[in-house]
Amino acid sequence: MIDVKNLSKTFGRFQALANLNLQVKEGSVYGLLGPNGAGKTTLIKHLAGVYRPDGGTITIGGQPVYENPQLKARIAYIPDDLFFFSQANIEETAKFYSRLYPAWDEERYQRLKQVFAIDPRRRITRLSKGMQKQVAFWLGICLLPQVMLLDEPVDGLDPVMRKKVWSLILQDVAERQTTVLVSSHNLRELEDVCDHVGILHNGELLLEKDLDGLMTDIHKLQLAFSGEVPAGLLSGETVLHREQNGSVLLLIVRGEREKVLAQAQKANPLILDLLPLTLEEIFIYELGGVGYDCQNILI
Amino acid sequence: MNWGVSGMIAKTSLFSRGLIGSDLKRFWWVGALYGLFLVLILPLHHLMRLEQSLENKWAREALQRSLYVVTGNSELQVLLICIVPVVLAALLFRYLNTSRAVAMMHSLPCRRETLYTSHCIAGLILLVLPVLLTALVLAGLNLTTTLNECYSMLNILQWLGLTLLFNTLFFAVAVFVGMFTGNTIAHLVFNYIFHFLPIGLDLLVKYNLRELVWGYSDFNAGNTWLNYLPMMRLLEQSTRLGDISWGQITLYLGAAVLFFGVALYVYKVRQLETAGDVVSFPVFRPVFKYGVSICTMLLGGAYFGSMYQNTWPVITGGYLLGSLLGYWTAEMLLQKSFKVWAAYKGYLAYAATIAVLLAGLATDVTGYVHRIPDPGQVQKVYFGTNMFPWLYQEKLLAIPEDSRARYEGGYYFTEPDNIKNVVLLHHQLLQKPQVTKGPRNYVIYTLKNGEHLVRQYPVDENRYSSALKPVYESLEYKQGRFPVLSQNLEAIKLIEIKDERTPKAPVILVNRGEIAALTGLLRQEIRDLTFEELNARTTDYVNINITDVNGNSVPYKLRKSFSRVSGWLQDQGYYDQIILKPGEIIYVVLESEAQPGQNPGLRSHVEIRDREIIEELMYLEPSGKYKEYPQGEGYVFVRFFVQASSGLYDYSMNIPKDLTVSPGLKAYINQLN
Numbered sequence A: 001m002i003d004v005k006n007l008s009k010t011f012g013r014f015q016a017l018a019n020l021n022l023q024v025k026e027g028s029v030y031g032l033l034g035p036n037g038a039g040k041t042t043l044i045k046h047l048a049g050v051y052r053p054d055g056g057t058i059t060i061g062g063q064p065v066y067e068n069p070q071l072k073a074r075i076a077y078i079p080d081d082l083f084f085f086s087q088a089n090i091e092e093t094a095k096f097y098s099r100l101y102p103a104w105d106e107e108r109y110q111r112l113k114q115v116f117a118i119d120p121r122r123r124i125t126r127l128s129k130g131m132q133k134q135v136a137f138w139l140g141i142c143l144l145p146q147v148m149l150l151d152e153p154v155d156g157l158d159p160v161m162r163k164k165v166w167s168l169i170l171q172d173v174a175e176r177q178t179t180v181l182v183s184s185h186n187l188r189e190l191e192d193v194c195d196h197v198g199i200l201h202n203g204e205l206l207l208e209k210d211l212d213g214l215m216t217d218i219h220k221l222q223l224a225f226s227g228e229v230p231a232g233l234l235s236g237e238t239v240l241h242r243e244q245n246g247s248v249l250l251l252i253v254r255g256e257r258e259k260v261l262a263q264a265q266k267a268n269p270l271i272l273d274l275l276p277l278t279l280e281e282i283f284i285y286e287l288g289g290v291g292y293d294c295q296n297i298l299i
Numbered sequence B: 001m002n003w004g005v006s007g008m009i010a011k012t013s014l015f016s017r018g019l020i021g022s023d024l025k026r027f028w029w030v031g032a033l034y035g036l037f038l039v040l041i042l043p044l045h046h047l048m049r050l051e052q053s054l055e056n057k058w059a060r061e062a063l064q065r066s067l068y069v070v071t072g073n074s075e076l077q078v079l080l081i082c083i084v085p086v087v088l089a090a091l092l093f094r095y096l097n098t099s100r101a102v103a104m105m106h107s108l109p110c111r112r113e114t115l116y117t118s119h120c121i122a123g124l125i126l127l128v129l130p131v132l133l134t135a136l137v138l139a140g141l142n143l144t145t146t147l148n149e150c151y152s153m154l155n156i157l158q159w160l161g162l163t164l165l166f167n168t169l170f171f172a173v174a175v176f177v178g179m180f181t182g183n184t185i186a187h188l189v190f191n192y193i194f195h196f197l198p199i200g201l202d203l204l205v206k207y208n209l210r211e212l213v214w215g216y217s218d219f220n221a222g223n224t225w226l227n228y229l230p231m232m233r234l235l236e237q238s239t240r241l242g243d244i245s246w247g248q249i250t251l252y253l254g255a256a257v258l259f260f261g262v263a264l265y266v267y268k269v270r271q272l273e274t275a276g277d278v279v280s281f282p283v284f285r286p287v288f289k290y291g292v293s294i295c296t297m298l299l300g301g302a303y304f305g306s307m308y309q310n311t312w313p314v315i316t317g318g319y320l321l322g323s324l325l326g327y328w329t330a331e332m333l334l335q336k337s338f339k340v341w342a343a344y345k346g347y348l349a350y351a352a353t354i355a356v357l358l359a360g361l362a363t364d365v366t367g368y369v370h371r372i373p374d375p376g377q378v379q380k381v382y383f384g385t386n387m388f389p390w391l392y393q394e395k396l397l398a399i400p401e402d403s404r405a406r407y408e409g410g411y412y413f414t415e416p417d418n419i420k421n422v423v424l425l426h427h428q429l430l431q432k433p434q435v436t437k438g439p440r441n442y443v444i445y446t447l448k449n450g451e452h453l454v455r456q457y458p459v460d461e462n463r464y465s466s467a468l469k470p471v472y473e474s475l476e477y478k479q480g481r482f483p484v485l486s487q488n489l490e491a492i493k494l495i496e497i498k499d500e501r502t503p504k505a506p507v508i509l510v511n512r513g514e515i516a517a518l519t520g521l522l523r524q525e526i527r528d529l530t531f532e533e534l535n536a537r538t539t540d541y542v543n544i545n546i547t548d549v550n551g552n553s554v555p556y557k558l559r560k561s562f563s564r565v566s567g568w569l570q571d572q573g574y575y576d577q578i579i580l581k582p583g584e585i586i587y588v589v590l591e592s593e594a595q596p597g598q599n600p601g602l603r604s605h606v607e608i609r610d611r612e613i614i615e616e617l618m619y620l621e622p623s624g625k626y627k628e629y630p631q632g633e634g635y636v637f638v639r640f641f642v643q644a645s646s647g648l649y650d651y652s653m654n655i656p657k658d659l660t661v662s663p664g665l666k667a668y669i670n671q672l673n
Helices: A040-047 A090-100 A106-116 A129-142 A159-176 A187-191 A211-217 A257-266 A279-297 B017-048 B050-055 B057-065 B075-092 B099-107 B112-144 B153-178 B184-212 B230-236 B246-269 B284-307 B312-335 B341-362 B388-394 B416-429 B465-472 B475-481 B512-527 B531-535 B563-572 B574-578 B611-618 B663-671
Strands: A002-011 A014-024 A029-033 A055-060 A075-078 A147-151 A179-184 A196-201 A204-210 A218-224 A238-245 A248-254 A271-275 B378-384 B410-413 B440-447 B452-458 B492-499 B507-509 B542-548 B553-557 B585-592 B605-608 B635-644 B647-656
Touching (some): A014 A055, A029 A040, A040 A055, A040 A075, A040 A147, A040 A179, A075 A129, A075 B099, A090 A106, A090 A129, A090 B017, A106 A129, A129 A159, A147 A159, A159 A179, A179 A187, A187 A279, A204 A211, A218 A257, A218 A279, A257 A271, B017 B050, B017 B112, B050 B057, B075 B112, B075 B230, B099 B112, B112 B153, B112 B246, B153 B184, B184 B284, B184 B312, B284 B312, B312 B341, B378 B388, B378 B416, B388 B440, B410 B475, B416 B440, B465 B475, B465 B531, B475 B512, B492 B512, B492 B574, B507 B512, B512 B542, B563 B574, B585 B611, B585 B663, B605 B611, B611 B635, B611 B663
Parallel strands (some): A029 A179, A029 A196, A075 A147
Antiparallel strands (some): A002 A014, A002 A055, A196 A204, A218 A248, A218 A271, A238 A248, B378 B410, B378 B440, B492 B507, B492 B542, B585 B635, B635 B647
8 A cells, every 4th residue: 555665755965764665565554663853743744745755756646646636535634733724623623624625524623623622713723732633634544645754643633532432443443444644753552553563763764564564573571480490591593682580580482372382381480471562661671772762762 | 437427537627717706805805995996996096086177177076086096196096906916916926925825725626827827817806806897887977977177088997907017017026026935024025025126226236336346337228118117117206217118018017917827827836835935936935035135235335325424445335234134134034043153155246246346347447437538439429417418419319309308418529629628627536536525427438439438427616627627618508508698589579688786667678779789799708608607606697688589588697797788788778777775775774694493583783874885785796716615604694675566575695694794794794792
């Protein structure tokens, strides 16, 4: 669906993106992670057709996005930094979008009034930042987009509204195969919604992962022994991390779950716990050297 | 997934009604305000003046002239034309200047052409509608009131056309300029700089060259393209260039189309991430930086030169300060930071270039300063304070034969001896004096190969008297200064002789014989005038006005030294008819000159009725000691009251208090203190 090849962009002497490659499958939710200044917003502005690439190509559904109104009519872009016309209220802004986006779903707009519960006659620029974000989602969803580009989307939203918004979006993903690309500097935010994650750092994509795969083959084990910790424990498996505290051992191991557990049992631990891994931990342990870089990058 | 869902395609069109509608909705108030002002300035104003215009021809003409956009007196409208389109362009394209707005606008499903044309169309609608409405109101008034006696429908149409033309042109220029910057204030500033830069730079360069290059003349043929810069032309509100022609209209329209076209191209290549930058295109950043440096440098030089002294150290000091200020300001604006010291190399390179140029000027590399033609190469030479007689003569031949402009302020020399004398004078003028004074005179050679050599120097008549003497005493000079020398006798219609001190009727000569006799004597007297006499400041009260058959008259003073002319007038009995006689003066009042700021009514004064003293005062010749303006503390203001049929007539003069006078008069003067 979204296909970015060798994208590069410089601002003056600053290289914002360097030969970036990225693929997002149709109907998936792709999380773009990276610290401030990594190039997330720059990449998204390219995907939205705002910036002209210095090099490389960006296609969505096989078509280049830059200066392509037909394609852009099916993209909803919700920037981190929202802009609304200073005098306009929600109703007028909705009308403005409905005239420019042929797929605008008026019925949906009316229906969503209940979800967002903001008086549509209020001037948008007078609303709080969080409410403005809600308006952006409200309008964005009504464009019936095939692609949603969300830059730091849940910033400023309260937890209840976060949940509501995500459920609306994920519903679209499920029903209409909408492709979503969402950026954040906070991994935890994306954990629940993304099926793919890419980490952007200094304008380059450090890695790309399918989260489902990740989750199944990395395990965090906590073992306690009555005496010495036996040597050669789990020697057959790939131990990504090992931390010993007296007779308590903490291991991060890659491998099939059953096999790993069977190996561990052989050493007769007093306690054997399989602990849940956070996405952050997976990244850090999985990636080794690169992962430790990421540790500094991700919060 | 199907991307081409039929009926859901955002049509690729030249403009978007959604965008235009949104622009109109957001900026309708600009058009409304403009329309309101126009209605106040024109139809409403006309209605208020309606009654007055019925009686007064001037009022009617003033109303008509208020519809002349280019040549009339419509400053307010013109101000609106210069401001409204610019404000609109800045508002419409302001979204390019913040990254939030630009991202929103450009994520819309529109091509850049569509955005551009939509905003331009919205702007044009907001400019056209108020003007059109005003024109309709004017037309309505024209049909229903007596305003149709002041101006016609054609006037209204012309007003409509020209207002729309300039609105469109200025809007196009403002849009064009806006494409090069990412900052709204810079947009406004650059826009007006763009309009005025050519003329400002022209002035600055000429001013600086005049100060740096001795003898440099800011000569121009008076008809340069700079006159046709539209905003200058409108603000000038002058008939100097005549009515606007169809050719010029086409040119302005063409320029508008060109600006719109180029602006679109620039928009398409513009990088949107430059929102907020003062200059959007890296290529133009050095142009901006060094352009600002040059302008502030010239301004600094001109300022210091005019405030203090026009000497090299002062002017180059001004250059240094001006360019430093301009360079670093521009650099700070470009980098949006105060930490710009790393850019010092660019300034050094600039300074070095300017230093080389200045050294070239100082050493006169081109030989401009010292170029004086050999008298043998010169066909003729023009010498005078005024450039226009030369221009009319040499560049535009269409000048009426009888125009006074031909005679005033300049002299032609074609006699080899005279040319030699002017060249000798020119050699003296080359030495730049410590203090320059005197009127600036042009020296313009027409060389035998057809080229012109134009120089301009301040000529102090006292300093250069020895070189000026043969020039001034030449017949060609006198023919220029006193046209009667070469005037055709047949062309003289009448001669009027009058003493300006009395209301007595003048003597008017129409008899051919008398005209010939008087003219002949006057010519002799003029031919015999010496340099010293020509330059002396005298007080002569009798005027001889020679009027030709075309009605043009030239006045000549009957100088005290013109004894042959006075003698002839006495012989004919005319002198006594016109001259003021001591007996006709009833009394004289002496007044001390007012102190600055003092009420003139409070000046001390003394009345004199003593005949002897009156006669002495009447023939006093104080002019020899005159300063430039014979007034102030050291002077006495003398008013003569003369008997006239309708009561008292008075004339006055100033005399210095320390003038040598009789004890009787001295006593009166002392009474003033």
